[in-house]
Amino acid sequence: MSKSSTKELNFRQSVDLMFNRAASFTDISPKMIEKIRVCNATYTVRFGVKLRGDIHTFVGYRSVHSEHREPVKGGIRYSLDVNQDEVEALAALMTFKTALVEVPFGGSKGGLCINPKDWSEEELERITRRFTFELARRDLIHPSLNVPAPDMGTGEREMAWMMDEYRRLNNTDINVIACVTGKPVHLSGIRGRVEATGRGVQYALREFFRHADDKKKAGLRGDLDGKKVIVQGLGNVGYHAAKFVAEEDGAKVITVIEREGVVHNPKGIKIEDLKQHMLSGEPLSDFKGGKVTDPDPKAIEGACDILIPAAMEGVINVENAHNIKAKLIIEAANGPVTAKADKILRDKGVFIIPDLYANAGGVTVSYFEWVKNIGHIRFGRMQRRNQEAKNRELVDALEAQGGIKFSRKFKSEFIEGASEVDLVRAGLDDTMRFAYGSIKEALDNKPELEDMRTAAFYRSISAVALSYQSIGL
Ligand code: GLU
Numbered sequence: 001m002s003k004s005s006t007k008e009l010n011f012r013q014s015v016d017l018m019f020n021r022a023a024s025f026t027d028i029s030p031k032m033i034e035k036i037r038v039c040n041a042t043y044t045v046r047f048g049v050k051l052r053g054d055i056h057t058f059v060g061y062r063s064v065h066s067e068h069r070e071p072v073k074g075g076i077r078y079s080l081d082v083n084q085d086e087v088e089a090l091a092a093l094m095t096f097k098t099a100l101v102e103v104p105f106g107g108s109k110g111g112l113c114i115n116p117k118d119w120s121e122e123e124l125e126r127i128t129r130r131f132t133f134e135l136a137r138r139d140l141i142h143p144s145l146n147v148p149a150p151d152m153g154t155g156e157r158e159m160a161w162m163m164d165e166y167r168r169l170n171n172t173d174i175n176v177i178a179c180v181t182g183k184p185v186h187l188s189g190i191r192g193r194v195e196a197t198g199r200g201v202q203y204a205l206r207e208f209f210r211h212a213d214d215k216k217k218a219g220l221r222g223d224l225d226g227k228k229v230i231v232q233g234l235g236n237v238g239y240h241a242a243k244f245v246a247e248e249d250g251a252k253v254i255t256v257i258e259r260e261g262v263v264h265n266p267k268g269i270k271i272e273d274l275k276q277h278m279l280s281g282e283p284l285s286d287f288k289g290g291k292v293t294d295p296d297p298k299a300i301e302g303a304c305d306i307l308i309p310a311a312m313e314g315v316i317n318v319e320n321a322h323n324i325k326a327k328l329i330i331e332a333a334n335g336p337v338t339a340k341a342d343k344i345l346r347d348k349g350v351f352i353i354p355d356l357y358a359n360a361g362g363v364t365v366s367y368f369e370w371v372k373n374i375g376h377i378r379f380g381r382m383q384r385r386n387q388e389a390k391n392r393e394l395v396d397a398l399e400a401q402g403g404i405k406f407s408r409k410f411k412s413e414f415i416e417g418a419s420e421v422d423l424v425r426a427g428l429d430d431t432m433r434f435a436y437g438s439i440k441e442a443l444d445n446k447p448e449l450e451d452m453r454t455a456a457f458y459r460s461i462s463a464v465a466l467s468y469q470s471i472g473l
Contacts, residue, residue, distance in 0.1 A: 009338060011089040011314060013339075014089070015089045015092050015093060018342065018457060022449070022453075022456075023036075023461055025448060025449055026465070028462070028465045033465075035473070036461060036468070040066060042061060042062070042063040042091075043063070044060070044061055045059070045131070045134045045135075046060075047130055047134055051119075051126065052123075059113045060131050060134065061084055061110055062108065062141075062146070062148075063087045063091040064106070064107075064108045064140075065109075066106045068467040069104050069467065072146050073094060073108060073146075073366065073367075074091055074107060074109040074363070075090075075110070075182075076112065076154055076158070076162075077110070077112070077154060078114050078115075078152070078158075079113070082111030083113070089335065090111075090151075093334050094106075094109055095107025095460070095464065096460035096461070096464075097460075099464050100357060100360065100435050100456055100463075101360040101431050101435045103360075103364055103367040103431075108148075110135070114153075116153050128161045129161055132161070133169070136165070141166055143370075143373075143374070144175070147178065147180060147366070148180045149180060149362065150182040152235070155194075156183060156184040156194065159181070159189075163179055163183055175373065178370050178374050181369040181370055182194075182366060188372075188373055190420065192424035192425060193362075193365045193366065193369055194236065194240075195244075196362050196366075196424075197361045198243070199241075199361055199425065200358070200360060200362065200364065200432055201244075201332045201358055202241060203429050204361075205245060205249075206223075207432060207436040208328070208436070209224060211436075211440070214351065217349070218328045220328060223249070225249060226251070227305040227306055228304040229245060229246075229251050229254065230306070230308070232315060233309070233310040233311025235310065235311065237310045237332045237359065239271065242271045243271040247272075251306070252267070253268055253269045253271060254268065254302075255304070256271075256290075260295065261285060261292050261294055262292070262293045263284070264291045264293065265289060269289055273289050298323075300324070301325060303325045304326050308332050309329065309331060310336075312336070314335065315333075316329070317338045318338070318344070321345055322344055322348075324348075327350065328350070328351045329352045330352075331354055331355035331358045332355075332359050333355065333359070334355050346451055351452075352452060353452060354452055354453035356456050356460065360431070364428055365424055365427075379424070380418050380419055383417065385417060386417070387418065391414055439455045442458050
């Protein structure tokens with residue numbers, strides 16, 4: 001292999017390359033393609049917070065990639081790796097992700113260059129509130145313009161602080177609670193949001209296994225039951241995805257790759273036990289539910305059916321792509337496969353379910369939360385008991401005919417009206433199935449798109465172009 005072809009691109013260049021490949025199959029004018037590709041604006045803020053008797057300066061970003069729909073949407077990550085290029089690449093992915101799953105938002109992303117572990121909870125709150133204040137001053141957090149959400153290193157706690165800080169500044173706005181999503185349920189969040197990205201990964205996998213042609217391409221058969229899975233990263237997304245496919249679909253998670261080490265168990269790791277162990281603060285090496293070895297970059301190359309990279313971008317790259325043994329990679333993280341690795345894997349026949357589809361569950365349920373917030377009512381509140389009464393009437397009437405006697409279990413499951421979390425799951429499942437279908441449709445109409453990633457980008461670019469064209473751009 002020549003030297004230049006082994007040189008890796010950065011994340012932003014990688015996303016651009018994937019974008020360009022898909023754009024080349026459209027008949028959209030090059031000028032419009034350029035408009036869609038570039039990030040509209042990136043705001044960098046450096047702010048000081050007095051902590052531990054000294055002033056500490058923090059660097060944060062909020063990038064708006066595309067405002068063809070508003071509000072723009074995307075998480076805020078806390079990590080020392082945060083930089084402008086990364087935030088812009090992630091914002092671009094948000095535009096294409098939301099367009100693909102028909103969530104009516106533009107794309108945005110934010111980041112704060114910080115290791116949350118370096119600070120106490122109280123300090124983090126002060127830093128977060130100050131960052132929120134800086135964003136709010138420029139409408140970069142706003143229920144109708146820009147709605148952040150959790151990402152790596154942030155969660156419900158940070159969203160609660162952000163919402164509260166924004167509320168202090170805008171206490172007459174009736175929609176103030178819709179300024180961020182991913183809030184705790186007791187603070188106007190929605191049930192099912194915490195696990196939404198992992199749940200979406202599970203639904204995407206189930207949908208893949210419903211398509212015989214895709215299974216054939218990947219060299220897989222049957223369904224998720226018994227499939228050997230490697231998960232890289234047991235954070236919020238990796239944990240939920242692994243837990244659901246193992247506990248509900250019978251998949252065998254044989255390896256979990258974490259920063260502190262690698263856990264192996266050919267019989268299948270009990271994900272809940274491992275997560276509880278990790279949360280307990282005990283060393284990973286003390287975990288009894290599998291063999292624990294030292295951190296090993298080669299672990300991602302292990303033999304398995306399905307590889308779920310669920311942590312950082314760029315973990316599958318020119319260095320290791322040739323050695324990857326998984327038949328199917330589902331990108332639970334954003335950008336885990338570089339553009340160059342993507343080409344190597346495609347040539348090897350590895351089937352990839354791309355990030356902009358695979359991890360869209362988070363933003364999809366964020367959309368439901370936002371709708372709930374501006375509607376000021378929990379989903380199902382008006383219908384649930386009405387539905388229950390009708391179902392009960394039907395069951396009673398059928399039993400009264402004689403001859404039929406339903407089991408108690410069937411009755412209780414059938415009669416019960418849909419709760420908020422039932423509706424969130426149904427809406428998410430529908431979204432994941434629909435978007436898979438729309439990628440497949442693009443591939444059927446244009447076989448030269450070849451792979452799911454290119455087809456997904458193709459669909460999204462076409463949708464964004466249509467929005468711009470309709471407003472005369
Ligand atoms: N941070 C998540 C993502 O990358 C969720 C974004 C959101 O809910 O707005 O998709």
